[in-house]
Amino acid sequence: MAARETKPNGKSQLIRDLKNGEFATLYIISGEESYMKEYYLRQLRQKVVDETFADFNLIEFEGKGLTPEMLTEAIDSYPAMADKKLIIVKDFDLFKPPAGFADVLPSVLGDLPEYVCLVFYYDVLDGKPDKRTKLYKTLEKRACFAEFAHAEEQELVAWLERRAKALGCMIEPGDASYMIFLCGNSMTNLAGEMEKAAAHTTTGVIKRYNIDAVCSPVLDAVVFDLTDAVTAGRFDRAVALVGELLAQKNNEVMIFTAITRHIQRLYAAKLCAENRGGEKQLMEMIGSKSPYYARQIQNAARRVPLSWLRKAASLCAETDAALKGGAADRQKQIELTLLTMAAELKGEKK
Template identity: 40%
Template sequence: MPPKPKADNAAYKQLKKDIDQGSIGRLYVFCGEEAYLRDFYLGRIKKKLLPPGMEEFNLHTLSGKEFELKKLEQMVDCLPMMSERTLIVVSDYDIYKGDKEGLAALFADLPEYVCLVFVYDLIEYKADARTKLAGALKAHGSVVAFNRQEQGDLVDWVKRRFKADGHDIDSEEARYLIFLCGDLMNGLISEIGKISAYAKHHRVTREDIDAVATPQLDAVVFQMTDAIALKDFNRAALVLGDLFHMQEAPIKLLSVLGRQLRQLYAARLALEARKGTGYLMELWGMRSAYPAEKLMQSARRFSLAWCRRAVIRCGEIDLAMKSTGADGEELLTQLLLELAGPGAA
């Protein structure tokens, strides 16, 4: 698996600088996975450009379903009222599927009082660099990708969110929370709120996190393989029962388990070759060292032969699910019994 290319955050950093310095541009495309950051900075632009109480006159919105170039042109022509600028927000419209030449001309002639933002939320932004429109966007605007944050930045943000709720959390527990619940801020905010409401002491503990946080599927599957490594079959069976109660399709559960076992096999091979977590992170495109460290710790409890056999059996169970019509939950239970059998550790 080739390593994921490092995200280009230059436009994101420039946007923050422009907002802080009051030099907000005339044209932006907001895209990327991190919806929390996208909404946060769109909110900052609104506060900077729109005087309180004048939003109704100076904020214009248009959805992709109702988009027409003529409507957008009319919004652009609307002069600001008791404000220096107007803000136009267009949501979920693919600019490369409409009148590209008309949009390119509009981009090149935007008045200085206009700030036009195309927001991609429900649809993905896919640029076509061959078009005149792409050149006009590059010349007159900026594509800001709100990517998942690096772990160090995300840990600091988690700590600040807990502090705002009257709690402290150390870095290791913050990393555990991110591993358990995912690294998207919108999801973490709700989990932080639940944990803050539940925690009885100033410092948040792992017990507080485990008591109320809702783990993502990958983390639950890891808990099952971790229990197998510790020879705790009862715990592994309980985790599998929890997975069934999630009402996810057995084939999806098997897919996640298969990926986990392949990563575990890769970690065991890395240990055999005396390679560290950095190699595993590069191999699987991991942004954070935490899951790689946990995989390496877990891999030390398994033999290379067990890891290889587990990956093979997972593939055979996958084939059985897709070709025999056998009950998926029974096949998963059978696989767990084999994994937890003699030679597991």
């Protein structure tokens, strides 16, 4: 049965298909950015299925309970009073399927009827294809792989500006970048934080103080403040932040992993500066797509000597081993390491 060739950029193909109203028989939607995945799944529901006949032409399965018989029956039944039917399967591991699917999937997915629009949607599972498998070779020819990664900072800033406008406010690009730094790059999370900031402003302009007043910082942003407190000699503030993170149900290993990662990024920024590396090079070194974050790391790294960063990195490695080795009081272990870091820095500055 004829099928369209896979386009090089599956995300662009999905967007084009929705615009043109011409749909592939098979989509595989995955990626980190839940907001965009959910948006385009909603669009498929609206565009492929007439709501009047949704009871007949929209079938949804959870991957965990799916059987080969359920899938083939859904595919083989014709749509009612329509040209297409939509079948959505959520979190089904195509490349490590349950028993009974191995022989079925290549033949079924390789010859889907034109009246079917089948979507494998990944929310909890990552949905990354295993290109070594026989099934992948079939899907490569037949499926549209639409992967939604987190947007670049420039895209997110423009999107936040549009969100603010829709809420009757405005936000400057610098303040939008700060919101991304504080709240993370998840569009789902940022949408909620933007609503809080818009409700807080009394001037119609969302400023940094509105964001600080009502928005919830992600772990990396709190750790940034925590490390700044250590380097500024404000040990009490650093300990208080550890307590706040624990109260928010972050475990000690997770918190200290974030601290270690931050120290490593400061070290990378220091080395990059000493070798006259630019912002782009630093972003590659620290694995960040955010120019704003890279500049913040650069500024923080300027305030501490390289020798201290080496010692701090060594302390982090020792503490990480102790925490994972079953330290009796993990919170105290973290606090002791932060105190040692602060003392070492004070000695460096004398």
